[in-house]
Amino acid sequence: MFPRACWLVQSINSGQTAGRSAGPHSHRHQVLVPGQRRALGSSDLLLLPSLLQPTPCASQPGPKAHRVCARASAQQPNEASATSPSTTKFNIVFVTSEVAPWSKTGGLGDVCGSLPGALAARGHRVMVVAPRYAEYPEALETTVRTQILGEEVSFFHHVNKGVDYIFVGHTSYMRPGGLYGDAHGVYGDNQFRFAMLSLAGLEAPLQLNLGGVPYGEDCIFIANDWHASLVPVYLAAKYRPHGVYLPARSVLAIHNLRHQGVFPPSTFWGLGLPGNWYQCMEWQYPPEQRQGSYEEEGRAVNTLKGGLSTADRIVTVSPGYAWEIQTPEGGWGLEQMLRSRGYALNGVLNGIDDEEWNPETDRHLFQQYSHSNLSRGKAANKAGLQRELGLPERPDVPLIGFIGRLDYQKGADMVLAAAPWLLAQDVQLVCLGTGDAGLEAGMRWLENAYPDKARGWVGFNVPISHKITAAADLLLMPSRFEPCGLNQLYAMRYGTVPIAHATGGLRDTVIPFNPWDGTGTGWTFSPCTCEAFVSALATSLDTFREHQDSFRALQQRGLERDSSWNKAAAEYEQIFEWAKMDNPYCS
Numbered sequence: 001m002f003p004r005a006c007w008l009v010q011s012i013n014s015g016q017t018a019g020r021s022a023g024p025h026s027h028r029h030q031v032l033v034p035g036q037r038r039a040l041g042s043s044d045l046l047l048l049p050s051l052l053q054p055t056p057c058a059s060q061p062g063p064k065a066h067r068v069c070a071r072a073s074a075q076q077p078n079e080a081s082a083t084s085p086s087t088t089k090f091n092i093v094f095v096t097s098e099v100a101p102w103s104k105t106g107g108l109g110d111v112c113g114s115l116p117g118a119l120a121a122r123g124h125r126v127m128v129v130a131p132r133y134a135e136y137p138e139a140l141e142t143t144v145r146t147q148i149l150g151e152e153v154s155f156f157h158h159v160n161k162g163v164d165y166i167f168v169g170h171t172s173y174m175r176p177g178g179l180y181g182d183a184h185g186v187y188g189d190n191q192f193r194f195a196m197l198s199l200a201g202l203e204a205p206l207q208l209n210l211g212g213v214p215y216g217e218d219c220i221f222i223a224n225d226w227h228a229s230l231v232p233v234y235l236a237a238k239y240r241p242h243g244v245y246l247p248a249r250s251v252l253a254i255h256n257l258r259h260q261g262v263f264p265p266s267t268f269w270g271l272g273l274p275g276n277w278y279q280c281m282e283w284q285y286p287p288e289q290r291q292g293s294y295e296e297e298g299r300a301v302n303t304l305k306g307g308l309s310t311a312d313r314i315v316t317v318s319p320g321y322a323w324e325i326q327t328p329e330g331g332w333g334l335e336q337m338l339r340s341r342g343y344a345l346n347g348v349l350n351g352i353d354d355e356e357w358n359p360e361t362d363r364h365l366f367q368q369y370s371h372s373n374l375s376r377g378k379a380a381n382k383a384g385l386q387r388e389l390g391l392p393e394r395p396d397v398p399l400i401g402f403i404g405r406l407d408y409q410k411g412a413d414m415v416l417a418a419a420p421w422l423l424a425q426d427v428q429l430v431c432l433g434t435g436d437a438g439l440e441a442g443m444r445w446l447e448n449a450y451p452d453k454a455r456g457w458v459g460f461n462v463p464i465s466h467k468i469t470a471a472a473d474l475l476l477m478p479s480r481f482e483p484c485g486l487n488q489l490y491a492m493r494y495g496t497v498p499i500a501h502a503t504g505g506l507r508d509t510v511i512p513f514n515p516w517d518g519t520g521t522g523w524t525f526s527p528c529t530c531e532a533f534v535s536a537l538a539t540s541l542d543t544f545r546e547h548q549d550s551f552r553a554l555q556q557r558g559l560e561r562d563s564s565w566n567k568a569a570a571e572y573e574q575i576f577e578w579a580k581m582d583n584p585y586c587s
């Protein structure tokens with residue numbers, strides 16, 4: 001059940017991971033004490049009825065067993081209906097392993113490339129800290145160099161749309177392969193690389209004089225996925241005990257719970273954490289989930305678990321997924337821990353970058369279009385893609401797309417399993433993806449078996465992904481689980497109708513078509529079986545062919561859906577306010 005690759009990581013280079021001392025931080029800036037925080041208004045008390053009844057949170061990991069927290073903030077942030085910007089302006093620091101357009105292997109890069117801009121536009125001061133995987137000519141080197149885990153790192157700075165992008169320079173990031181691995185597998189020093197990123201993210205607000213003024217200690221850190229999960233751990237273990245970052249709060253953002261950053265127990269000593277923090281990071285798999293661990297009892301260091309144990313708040317990328325990860329089916333072993341922190345866990349639906357994904361301005365398209373010339377625009381893009389891919393140029397044939405990582409999550413195998421039925425219909429199928437070697441072979445088989453009907457493009461190609469999104473009539477998303485999913489949002493924005501497994505964020509965003517009252521933006525199916533998938537496909541093809549007005553109305557409704565970041569940004573602000581009201585979870 002757990003990512004086997006993690007178990008293959010033998011150990012990180014001990015030379016590179018020599019820990020630095022946990023001593024007091026040398027830079028002490030103006031430290032705000034809790035009493036200096038914004039006073040609560042009456043509206044806060046309406047939202048948080050039991051705020052004044054602090055509740056002990058029992059059995060939390062970390063050195064201190066007993067903590068006090070304002071349990072009332074278990075509310076969903078969307079109860080704060082207004083999307084007008086928060087009156088409190090925050091210093092927000094995203095720490096992430098990917099940020100588009102500089103680095104992207106999937107949706108994490110997209111979100112960290114667009115949400116920060118939306119928050120900056122609402123008046124917050126926003127920084128994104130990410131690795132410098134390549135030369136980014138627009139990012140200029142600062143004069144600041146600092147020692148992290150025994151290594152010297154540098155910082156490069158670029159400002160775009162009011163966001164400070166900080167790229168952390170170290171030789172371990174610049175590699176000829178991918179961001180996380182190459183043809184030989186995942187890099188053996190990933191734990192070190194992302195521990196270094198987490199510490200660099202914590203140093204940047206203190207050390208960098210951006211625009212002449214450092215961000216300082218009063219920050220909200222948004223630590224994204226396991227790669228940045230050490231941010232809340234270090235904050236609690238290395239900074240707060242020395243009086244640094246007392247006003248700061250951490251929010252752990254889960255984009256995908258399946259990837260947890262699991263390493264051998266002995267690697268804990270390379271993280272530069274005080275020894276008594278081992279338990280915070282330790283994870284013991286139940287016997288049925290052990291996969292030949294070198295430790296007899298299935299023990300490991302689990303980076304995400306450390307973050308979940310120490311973050312002040314936890315956010316995931318849809319309300320549906322926030323619920324699912326608290327169940328044994330969706331929790332990948334961490335469900336109990338997530339349930340125990342349920343009062344601090346919220347689901348906020350992702351938005352999209354509506355400059356990059358706008359059919360009216362998209363430079364990758366054969367022809368731009370809007371809601372007023374939707375049918376003509378999509379027809380031109382369908383013809384263009386058919387020409388480019390050597391498929392028969394037919395406007396009447398339903399063109400069906402699939403874009404995504406080729407792995408267990410995305411259900412590419414479901415597409416291959418349904419292909420014989422699907423391609424016996426008069427349709428064209430275009431798939432784009434990269435990942436699992438077996439599924440890549442499946443894509444090639446698809447193309448060879450149905451040369452006049454199917455294309456299986458193996459690779460990561462952003463322009464083609466835009467072209468497919470615009471050209472397709474239907475987009476397949478048979479994901480087994482999907483924290484949010486962005487492709488269905490892009491599809492709807494382009495008047496392409498999604499067919500999705502009703503799970504996580506897909507269930508939250510794709511409203512099933514109801515022919516009786518003319519509502520809905522797509523088709524969903526459940527359970528996640530080939531039969532249910534084929535049944536949804538059959539209904540959608542019937543609607544496409546026999547009920548063209550209904551199909552066009554479906555497309556229009558999708559196109560008009562508000563997928564901007566505005567609502568999500570307002571919900572994040574609410575979460576930041578809750579985080580600031582509570583005492584630090586771990587101190």
Ligand SMILES: Nc1ncnc2c1ncn2[C@@H]1O[C@H](COP(=O)(O)OP(=O)(O)O[C@H]2O[C@H](CO)[C@@H](O)[C@H](O)[C@H]2O)[C@@H](O)[C@H]1O
Pocket residue numbers: 105106107108110111255256317350403404405432433434459460461462465482483484485486487505
């Ligand atoms: N071969 C290819 N060529 C070009 N582009 C490709 C591609 N394969 C994928 N992409 C692009 O990568 C992005 C994938 O985004 P998703 O949200 O679908 O998935 P991902 O699982 O990576 O993200 C995780 O994080 C995001 C963000 O929170 C969640 O939405 C999601 O559910 C969660 O699994 C999209 O922009 C897509 O177009």
